[in-house]
Amino acid sequence: MxxxxxxxxxxxxxxxxxxxxxxxxxxxxxxxxxxxxxxxxxxxxxxxxxxxxxxxxxxxxxxxxxxxxxxxxxxxxxxxxxxxxxxxxxxxxxxxxxxxxxxxxxxxxxxxxxxxxxxxxxxxxxxxxxxxxxxxxxxxxxxxxxxxxxxxxxxxxxxxxxxxxGKEIRKWMYPQSEFVKINFDGAYKETQNRSASGIVVRDSEGHVLLSYSKIHDGVSSPFAAEAIACWTAVKIGIDKGWQSLIFEGDSLAIIKRCNTKEQDRLMVGTYIYDIQKKIFGLNNISFQHTSRSANNLAHILATATLRSGEEVYLEMGVPEYVEDQERQDRMREPN
Known part of the structure; x- marks a missing residue:
């Protein structure tokens, strides 16, 4: 080179x-x-x-x-x-x-x-x-x-x-009856090369199955932060054994890469490759892009974790500081 x-x-x-x-x-x-x-x-x-x-x-x-x-x-x-x-x-x-x-x-x-x-x-x-x-x-x-x-x-x-x-706000949509939806987002702090992943898992009735956040060091860019968040979401979904999964995030570039079979040569390619390895052979898996407003719960988790340094692992619930957002999401009309 x-x-x-x-x-x-x-x-x-x-x-x-x-x-x-x-x-x-x-x-x-x-x-x-x-x-x-x-x-x-x-x-x-x-x-x-x-x-x-x-x-x-x-x-x-x-x-x-x-x-x-x-x-x-x-x-x-x-x-x-x-x-x-x-x-x-x-x-x-x-x-x-x-x-x-x-x-x-x-x-x-x-x-x-x-x-x-x-x-x-x-x-x-x-x-x-x-x-x-x-x-x-x-x-x-x-x-x-x-x-x-x-x-x-x-x-x-x-x-x-x-x-x-005007500000046309897209709303979080309920998954189909047999699916679990996992929303993910990555927050990035360039001065420390640090990111945080925010993950929220919900069923078809909008009930929270898991809320999770994790801090990552040595992250090179916001793009890498999103890839790591997606990888974290997939790892959780597969490890939990859920059979029908929708992974949803607001990074279109990451969603596109997860949906392609081509080898990714970017620095984040290792995460995309590992994602594709984890889902290989599984049929009821999809990656969907959504707007920030429809991904706000995961976004708040990621940004709050990056700011406070406090990671989250809660089953059947969310931290107190995102309860209002979680209630707003549940008030949306199911699709």
Whole structure:
């Protein structure tokens, strides 16, 4: 692989990037690509050569130089044209040769709105590169810049539409009669690389079978915190011997990964792999995405545990501080 500083150093450097990235109105697929990019996990030609999977390191878009991270996102003429078409050419003025330093410098120059465009552009540049490699599709800088502008407009339109609708709160839904539903959520504290998992198990009548929370140390990101929470929920469900299970969380990226059979190469891939091993051969298992408002009980458990440091294990009940939320959930109409 290309030069990759030690993980602990990177975690400190990336705090500002992750804090801004996870707060922006961007799809999970964009955020995950940026996360992979920041850890140099993208299969550039140079990275593939280091893994002995490619002999030719030339950039597939311009063919002029070796395809390093710097070249893909800063130096390739096609990429330069994209930044210029978006009026972002000022981020190319930094002459630092280290990609990570350039990335952190660029983020510091941008306000949230510009950051949204910047991250979306990095994602689109990698997507354009992959279309060239895998589909033979060729786009120029203006075409890609036009796509980015349209994509950002679509995101903004959706955001404005949701604001106009007001706060439409989705409600926790009762599972079908034979199912047990396990809601999970992860809370993350970046200053300590610590997370907490909140787990609530309920039957088809809305009765709480178990409420549980656990603190985890050495966690690298909010994304990892969600993966660990999901893994914890699955472990509880399988260990308890419940046969028909619905695992429900508000992290769409994690739910999608649990529902796919493909091997996940991200850092959280070990948790996803272990989840799939645990449920192998079981038929009445499903992973469902829901909104934060419908997952609030697990969310409160996770955040309160992370704040107080006090873990929870209660059968047939919940801690006192979430009793009001639990009653509100039971008042919902069964589906």
């Amino acid at each position: 290309e030069e990759n500083p030690r993980a602990y150093a990177l975690q400190t450097i990336y705090k500002k990037i992750y804090k801004q990235l996870w707060s922006l109105n961007l799809p999970s697929k964009v955020k995950v690509t940026i996360w992979r990019l920041s850890w140099n996990y993208l299969p550039t030609k140079v990275n593939l050569q280091h893994r002995k999977l490619a002999a030719n390191t030339s950039c597939p878009r311009c063919g002029q130089r070796a395809e390093t991270m710097n070249h893909v996102f800063r130096e390739c003429p096609v990429t330069v044209d994209i930044w210029r078409a978006l009026s972002f050419q000022n981020i190319l003025t930094n002459q630092c040769e280290d990609f990570i330093q350039w990335l952190t410098w660029a983020v510091e120059q941008l306000n949230p709105r510009q950051g949204q465009i910047f991250y979306c552009t990095l994602w689109a540049v990698w997507g354009d590169r992959n279309k060239r490699v895998h589909e033979g599709k060729v786009s120029n800088g203006k075409d890609t810049a036009s796509f980015i502008n349209s994509y950002i407009k679509e995101l903004t339109d959706f955001e404005n539409r949701d604001l106009k609708k």
